[in-house]
Amino acid sequence: MKFTGSENYVATRDLMLAVNAAITLKRPLLVKGEPGTGKTMLAEEVSTALGLPLLQWHIKSTTKAQQGLYEYDAVSRLRDSQLGDEKVKDIQNYIVKGVLWQAFTADQPVALLIDEIDKADIEFPNDLLRELDRMEFYCYETRELIRAKHRPLVFITSNNEKELPDAFLRRCFFHYIKFPEAETMKQIVAVHFPTLKQDLLAAALKTFYDVRNLPGLKKKPSTSELLDWLKLLVAEDIPLAALQSGDDKVAIPPLVGALLKNEQDTTLFEKLVFMQRNNR
Numbered sequence: 001m002k003f004t005g006s007e008n009y010v011a012t013r014d015l016m017l018a019v020n021a022a023i024t025l026k027r028p029l030l031v032k033g034e035p036g037t038g039k040t041m042l043a044e045e046v047s048t049a050l051g052l053p054l055l056q057w058h059i060k061s062t063t064k065a066q067q068g069l070y071e072y073d074a075v076s077r078l079r080d081s082q083l084g085d086e087k088v089k090d091i092q093n094y095i096v097k098g099v100l101w102q103a104f105t106a107d108q109p110v111a112l113l114i115d116e117i118d119k120a121d122i123e124f125p126n127d128l129l130r131e132l133d134r135m136e137f138y139c140y141e142t143r144e145l146i147r148a149k150h151r152p153l154v155f156i157t158s159n160n161e162k163e164l165p166d167a168f169l170r171r172c173f174f175h176y177i178k179f180p181e182a183e184t185m186k187q188i189v190a191v192h193f194p195t196l197k198q199d200l201l202a203a204a205l206k207t208f209y210d211v212r213n214l215p216g217l218k219k220k221p222s223t224s225e226l227l228d229w230l231k232l233l234v235a236e237d238i239p240l241a242a243l244q245s246g247d248d249k250v251a252i253p254p255l256v257g258a259l260l261k262n263e264q265d266t267t268l269f270e271k272l273v274f275m276q277r278n279n280r
Contacts, residue, residue: 026107033177
């Protein structure tokens with residue numbers, strides 16, 4: 001089982017090596033990078049390329065590790081017992097299986113995505129150490145050991161909102177997705193907009209990187225925001241001239257709201273453009 005890329009996802013050689021290293025070592029692949037650089041999409045494309053069903057666990061600030069294993073619905077059992085329902089005699093009727101339980105008991109190998117793990121409480125990664133390391137856990141209510149039939153291919157993404165514990169990091173293979181350079185970005189755009197005119201693409205990329213490289217931005221525009229912006233440029237039939245300033249000065253691009261997502265960055269950008277115009 002080896003990942004060699006896909007038609008819908010431009011993977012660098014380093015990224016493909018990281019995926020295959022995680023497969024060889026049988027360790028979770030911890031992927032970090034700026035929001036919008038394709039971390040979640042990586043799991044989707046690798047699972048498709050390798051023919052593996054994908055189970056996804058999207059983490060929130062309130063998510064607990066136990067929810068990924070199972071939850072015991074004691075409230076429903078109490079209600080059913082008061083109603084005299086026969087199914088209360090079997091506690092398994094009240095066990096809600098989490099994504100790890102589903103992945104461990106699947107009849108075929110699967111891919112498992114634990115998305116944005118850094119959103120949860122700091123203890124969340126530690127609470128999953130044994131389960132991800134030994135690929136098993138114990139269900140106390142049913143008194144059974146749930147052990148993986150097939151070791152799932154685990155992807156874990158993080159936006160670096162919190163530092164992850166060292167003990168957790170030791171159990172992962174790590175890869176940081178660097179922001180794409182211009183040539184790689186052209187390949188990414190070509191996947192989504194194969195008929196886009198090259199002169200428009202060149203002007204759009206120059207504008208995009210001009211905006212992204214502005215010092216002091218609170219949130220730099222990401223790959224996904226570039227793709228949204230290009231989609232708008234095509235839909236609105238924005239002419240090439242609207243993206244060209246006629247000199248090397250930074251100009252306010254059309255539909256800039258697709259690239260800059262807060263008033264602080266928009267104001268900073270407008271001030272810079274104003275200053276450059278006055279210095280001509």
